Amino acid sequence: MQFHPDRNPGDAACEHRFKEIGEAYETLKDPQKRAAYDRFGHAAFENGGMGNGHGFGGGGFSDIFEDIFGEMMGGRQRRSSSGRERGADLRYNMEILLEEAYTGKTAQIRVPASISCAECSGTGAKPGTQPVTCTMCAGHGKVRASQGFFSIERTCPQCQGRGQ
Incomplete structure (x- = not known):
C-alpha cells in the first residue's frame, strides 16, 4: 500500500511503481506467465512476448521483484x-x-x-x-x-x- 495512488496523490513515480507491482502480481498468479518468467526472466515479457511487453521493459521487471522481496527479506543481498x-x-x-x-x-x-x-x-x-x-x-x-x-x-x- 506504500505506493498506492490514493496515498500519494499526484506522484507519478509512485503511480508507476504501483502499476509495476500489480503487473508483477499478475505474472506470479498466472501459472503460464510465471513459468515463462521462471524460464526466461523479464525477457519473456519484452518485445511482444507473453504479457505483450506491458510495463516490463528495460530490466524493470526483475527490479520490481528485487524491490518487493528484498525489502521483505531485509534489503538487497x-x-x-x-x-x-x-x-x-x-x-x-x-x-x-x-x-x-x-x-x-x-x-x-x-x-x-x-x-x-x-x-x-x-x-x-x-x-x-x-x-x-x-x-x-x-x-x-x-x-x-x-x-x-x-x-x-x-x-x-x-x-x-x-x-x-
Missing part, C-alpha cells in the same frame, strides 16, 4: 568477493542470424570459473584451523523468512550461501 552470488545464473548474450536460430548454431564461449585455493580448499580458513560455521544460516547456506502467507527461502546474506 551483498555479493561475494568474486562479485557473484554462489549458485547465481550466468548470462551470455550472443547475436546470431535468424537462419542460425532456425538451423542451430554451435559456438565456443569462455566461462569464468573460480579455482579453490590449494592451501585451504576454498574454505578461507588459515592452515591448521577449521572454517567457522555461519551463525545466521547454521551452515546451510540458506535462510527462510515468513511474512503473512509468504514463506521465502533465499541465499544467506551473511555468508552468500557458503555456510561459513
Whole structure:
C-alpha cells in the first residue's frame, strides 16, 4: 500500500511503481506467465512476448521483484568477493542470424570459473584451523523468512550461501 495512488496523490513515480507491482502480481498468479518468467526472466515479457511487453521493459521487471522481496527479506543481498552470488545464473548474450536460430548454431564461449585455493580448499580458513560455521544460516547456506502467507527461502546474506 506504500505506493498506492490514493496515498500519494499526484506522484507519478509512485503511480508507476504501483502499476509495476500489480503487473508483477499478475505474472506470479498466472501459472503460464510465471513459468515463462521462471524460464526466461523479464525477457519473456519484452518485445511482444507473453504479457505483450506491458510495463516490463528495460530490466524493470526483475527490479520490481528485487524491490518487493528484498525489502521483505531485509534489503538487497551483498555479493561475494568474486562479485557473484554462489549458485547465481550466468548470462551470455550472443547475436546470431535468424537462419542460425532456425538451423542451430554451435559456438565456443569462455566461462569464468573460480579455482579453490590449494592451501585451504576454498574454505578461507588459515592452515591448521577449521572454517567457522555461519551463525545466521547454521551452515546451510540458506535462510527462510515468513511474512503473512509468504514463506521465502533465499541465499544467506551473511555468508552468500557458503555456510561459513
